[in-house]
Amino acid sequence: MSFELYPAIDLKGGQVVRLKRGEMDQATVYADDPAAQAARFAAAGFGWVHVVDLDGAFAGKPANAGAVRGILAAVPGARVQLGGGIRDMAVAEAWLEAGVARIILGSAAVKDADFARAACRAFPGRVALGIDARDGYVATEGWAQTSGVTAEELAVRFADAGAAAIIFTDIARDGMLTGVNVAATAALARVVDVPVIASGGVASVADIVALRAEGVVSGAILGRALYDGRVDPAEALAAARR
Numbered sequence: 001m002s003f004e005l006y007p008a009i010d011l012k013g014g015q016v017v018r019l020k021r022g023e024m025d026q027a028t029v030y031a032d033d034p035a036a037q038a039a040r041f042a043a044a045g046f047g048w049v050h051v052v053d054l055d056g057a058f059a060g061k062p063a064n065a066g067a068v069r070g071i072l073a074a075v076p077g078a079r080v081q082l083g084g085g086i087r088d089m090a091v092a093e094a095w096l097e098a099g100v101a102r103i104i105l106g107s108a109a110v111k112d113a114d115f116a117r118a119a120c121r122a123f124p125g126r127v128a129l130g131i132d133a134r135d136g137y138v139a140t141e142g143w144a145q146t147s148g149v150t151a152e153e154l155a156v157r158f159a160d161a162g163a164a165a166i167i168f169t170d171i172a173r174d175g176m177l178t179g180v181n182v183a184a185t186a187a188l189a190r191v192v193d194v195p196v197i198a199s200g201g202v203a204s205v206a207d208i209v210a211l212r213a214e215g216v217v218s219g220a221i222l223g224r225a226l227y228d229g230r231v232d233p234a235e236a237l238a239a240a241r242r
Contacts, residue, residue, distance in 0.1 A: 003212050003240045004219035006050035006081065006197065007041040007226055007233075009034055009071065011064040013055065018224045022132075022139075022171050024054065030227045035070035042078040044233040048101075049080050050221050056085025057106065062095075072099045083130055083167075087112070092119050096126055102164055106130035109158060110138055110149060120162040128165040128197075129158055131188075139171055151184075152191055159192045165218065166196045173201030180207045182214065189216040197221060205231060208239045 010017050012024070016031035031037045038049050051071060055063035062068075062085045072080055083104030086092050092103050102125075109116045109129045120127045132139045133151040149157075155166055168188050170181040180201045189196035195218035198211050203225050211217045219240075225231040 001215060001218060003208075003217070004048060004197075005046060005208070005236055005240050006048045006219060006221045007044075007046050008050045008052065008221050008223040009037055009041075010052045010054050010223070011067050011084075014064060014067050017054070018227060019054070024058070028224075034067045035074035038071040038078070038080075039074045041233075042075040045237050046233070047078055049075055049078055051080055051082045052104075053082070053084030057083070059085060060087050060107075061085045062091060068095075068100075069098065081128060083128075088115065089119065089122065092123065092127075096123055102126050102128050104128045104130045104167060106132060109154065113157070116158065117161045120158075124162060125164045127163055128167055129154075129161075129163045129194075130167045130169070131155060132169040132171055133184075134171045136184075152188055155188055155192045155194070155196075159194060163194050166192065166194050167199050167221070168196055169199040169221075170201060179203050180211060180220065182207070182210045185211065186214040186216055189214070189218075195219070203230060205235050205239045208236055209242075212240070212242070 015029050016034050016037050017027040017029050020026040041049055053064045079101035081102040082100045086103050087108050105116050131151050131154055136150050138149045138154050168185050178201050180198050185198040197219040199221040211220055
């Protein structure tokens with residue numbers, strides 16, 4: 001199985017930030033120019049850029065559209081996957097037409113299953129489902145609320161929807177540099193045939209190696225460890241391709 005790496009650009013107020021456990025008041029600003037940051041990732045050899053409109057996730061509609069458009073213009077050779085505030089077909093279609101390679105539906109998958117399924121059908125291969133879990137249960141609204149649905153239940157529920165991928169985030173580890181939850185990610189990947197991407201807690205190249213060793217995980221999102229220099233892009237890409 002091939003293994004893809006997705007450097008993350010989280011947008012808050014037009015800036016590139018990283019949060020701790022999804023807490024908006026725990027934001028560290030890493031860059032003022034999201035487009036330039038995306039270009040650096042592309043120049044380092046990454047084929048994808050993972051973008052999240054954090055303000056949009058809370059507002060339920062796009063809130064950093066200008067920054068996203070700047071990123072799209074800056075990385076014409078890389079693919080952008082975008083999440084945050086995509087709650088209806090019009091917004092989904094607009095972003096895909098603007099050049100986003102893949103949209104991510106998070107809260108919508110829990111709160112509006114009909115829309116999520118319709119989007120998967122309408123845009124085959126271009127819709128990923130974001131499953132963000134706190135203590136095993138799916139969180140919504142920018143992680144501000146926790147549902148009564150487990151991550152595995154939601155994954156199974158959408159196993160036949162036609163999603164391009166499932167992005168699984170362990171919120172307790174996100175931005176904490178404590179190591180990715182390999183066991184939970186692999187367990188989720190084993191109950192569905194949809195490619196599963198790990199997110200939250202990647203702290204070193206060893207995490208990438210551990211995820212690859214499971215043989216069922218298709219990729220990982222890199223955040224704070226990349227910005228802090230704990231993960232070298234070249235070493236990470238080499239480990240992913242090994």
